[in-house]
Amino acid sequence: MTTSQPPVTTEERLAGLRRAAPVLLLLLALVVASLLSAGTASTAGLRLASPDRSRVDQVRQAIGNLPDNALVLIACDADLGTYPEIRAATRVAIDDLAAHGARLAIVSFTPEGRAIAAAERDRISRGGRIEPPADLGYVAGAEAGLVRSIASIVPAGAEGAVAEAIRERGGGIGAFDMVVIVSGSDISARSWVEQVGSRLPDLPLIGIAPTFLDPELEPYLRSGQLAGLLGTLRDGIAYTEAVSAGSATSPGPTPGPLPMLIGMLAAIGALAEAAFRRLVRRRGRHLRSGRAP
Amino acid sequence: MNGFAGTDLAGTIATWVAAIATIAVWSYLVGARRIFVLMQHLLAGLATGYLVLLAIRDVMMPRLVLPLIQQPRDNGLLLLVLVPVGMLIAATWLPRRAMAPVSAILVGGIAAFALGGAVVGTILPQIAAALPAGRAPSGDLAGEVISLAITSLVLLAFLHGAPRGTVTTRAANVGRWLLVGGIGGWIGFLVVSRLSLLVDRIGFLLGDWLTVLR
Numbered sequence: 001m002t003t004s005q006p007p008v009t010t011e012e013r014l015a016g017l018r019r020a021a022p023v024l025l026l027l028l029a030l031v032v033a034s035l036l037s038a039g040t041a042s043t044a045g046l047r048l049a050s051p052d053r054s055r056v057d058q059v060r061q062a063i064g065n066l067p068d069n070a071l072v073l074i075a076c077d078a079d080l081g082t083y084p085e086i087r088a089a090t091r092v093a094i095d096d097l098a099a100h101g102a103r104l105a106i107v108s109f110t111p112e113g114r115a116i117a118a119a120e121r122d123r124i125s126r127g128g129r130i131e132p133p134a135d136l137g138y139v140a141g142a143e144a145g146l147v148r149s150i151a152s153i154v155p156a157g158a159e160g161a162v163a164e165a166i167r168e169r170g171g172g173i174g175a176f177d178m179v180v181i182v183s184g185s186d187i188s189a190r191s192w193v194e195q196v197g198s199r200l201p202d203l204p205l206i207g208i209a210p211t212f213l214d215p216e217l218e219p220y221l222r223s224g225q226l227a228g229l230l231g232t233l234r235d236g237i238a239y240t241e242a243v244s245a246g247s248a249t250s251p252g253p254t255p256g257p258l259p260m261l262i263g264m265l266a267a268i269g270a271l272a273e274a275a276f277r278r279l280v281r282r283r284g285r286h287l288r289s290g291r292a293p
Numbered sequence: 294m295n296g297f298a299g300t301d302l303a304g305t306i307a308t309w310v311a312a313i314a315t316i317a318v319w320s321y322l323v324g325a326r327r328i329f330v331l332m333q334h335l336l337a338g339l340a341t342g343y344l345v346l347l348a349i350r351d352v353m354m355p356r357l358v359l360p361l362i363q364q365p366r367d368n369g370l371l372l373l374v375l376v377p378v379g380m381l382i383a384a385t386w387l388p389r390r391a392m393a394p395v396s397a398i399l400v401g402g403i404a405a406f407a408l409g410g411a412v413v414g415t416i417l418p419q420i421a422a423a424l425p426a427g428r429a430p431s432g433d434l435a436g437e438v439i440s441l442a443i444t445s446l447v448l449l450a451f452l453h454g455a456p457r458g459t460v461t462t463r464a465a466n467v468g469r470w471l472l473v474g475g476i477g478g479w480i481g482f483l484v485v486s487r488l489s490l491l492v493d494r495i496g497f498l499l500g501d502w503l504t505v506l507r
Binding site for chain 2: 020035083155253260
């Protein structure tokens with residue numbers, strides 16, 4: 001009885017490996033594609049950056065229109081699960097703002113965003129090229145916190161030139177000349193438009209968002225409630241390329257076009273396979289019931 | 294290099310821990326469920342610890358405890374706040390009737406912010422932006438008519454149980470398929486986001502950890 005146990009286990013393991021084979025093959029293909037891409041923006045004629053530069057131009061124009069010594073708030077509320085997609089664009093935006101002489105402050109309304117904001121501040125401090133944004137910390141209360149921050153956003157213990165400048169201008173979100181919203185699923189540019197934009201209509205809001213938020217945010221760009229939006233990976237990379245061109249600084253790695261293409265093909269393949277299976281099952285049901293499919 | 298970990302010893306340890314955790318999570322693909330469950334527990338534990346720390350350090354201490362200690366006279370209202378906070382913490386042991394007002398205030402407040410913001414910040418400005426008033430008829434007008442038609446069809450799809458004729462039923466079916474198409478399109482956007490994360494993780498393993506992409 002007990003001697004039959006090992007072969008069954010081995011068979012089970014083999015079956016498990018067989019089931020996992022497509023995913024493991026995909027991982028292997030992505031590894032090879034990443035090695036081939038190796039940090040270059042284009043591979044064998046493939047380009048991930050969007051050829052339509054209108055959104056990039058809009059964002060750059062909004063940043064270019066900032067007054068001297070402008071106060072800019074970076075609202076970092078990205079998700080850990082989607083931040084890699086917008087990381088390069090966010091870093092380049094911070095560099096771009098610093099290059100335009102803006103005085104930066106960073107705040108978060110979500111715990112995940114706070115962790116990312118702290119890590120980015122730490123990275124900027126280590127780099128030493130630019131002054132890290134003034135830390136306005138974490139504001140609890142989600143949308144209620146957003147509304148409260150319109151009146152007061154600087155923590156009592158915050159010190160430094162930027163914190164003082166914000167206090168001199170009233171101490172709330174209205175003290176800023178622009179807000180760059182690094183969006184996630186909990187608090188996104190939409191929350192800002194709804195809660196802050198309706199109360200401070202003259203404050204330019206720029207959104208940097210992962211692709212899945214783009215359909216939700218695009219109407220706000222078209223209605224003018226957002227002054228700029230980098231809402232897809234392709235827009236983000238186009239912006240990164242436009243700002244980084246001629247600059248010695250690097251925003252870090254961006255996804256290569258080849259791995260993304262392979263991944264998308266795999267996703268389409270999985271979808272087609274599921275549709276085919278459903279079709280076969282349906283046909284079988286019809287044949288069994290004696291009806292035409 | 295994603296730049297989060299430095300080149301010092303702490304950074305190197307962080308990179309190794311992150312790389313091992315990534316591979317441990319992926320081990321689920323080959324059936325190593327115990328390792329995956331261990332990683333889940335690690336994530337839950339770390340997230341709870343982080344949230345507790347954040348709540349104490351960034352919320353409770355600066356916004357509640359310190360103001361009450363330093364300027365108790367000016368912050369008398371905060372004492373009132375302590376009552377619902379305490380009740381929410383002890384909700385399991387309190388009778389439902391006692392908890393009802395506190396929960397109602399909480400839910401009502403959240404709903405008020407969400408609904409008020411949606412009406413004032415989204416619905417009204419979006420309708421205003423979509424109206425063709427003051428503009429010459431153009432391609433936008435056709436787009437607006439199509440948007441209105443699609444919205445009507447999708448709304449029809451929600452009319453479950455209402456008496457309907459053949460035309461309304463067919464229109465509702467079209468609306469349902471439009472809804473399915475919309476959700477499918479959105480899932481496509483979501484796939485791109487998740488794929489970026491996967492590609493980034495592979496880039497992290499190859500670049501930051503194994504340093505073959507440097």
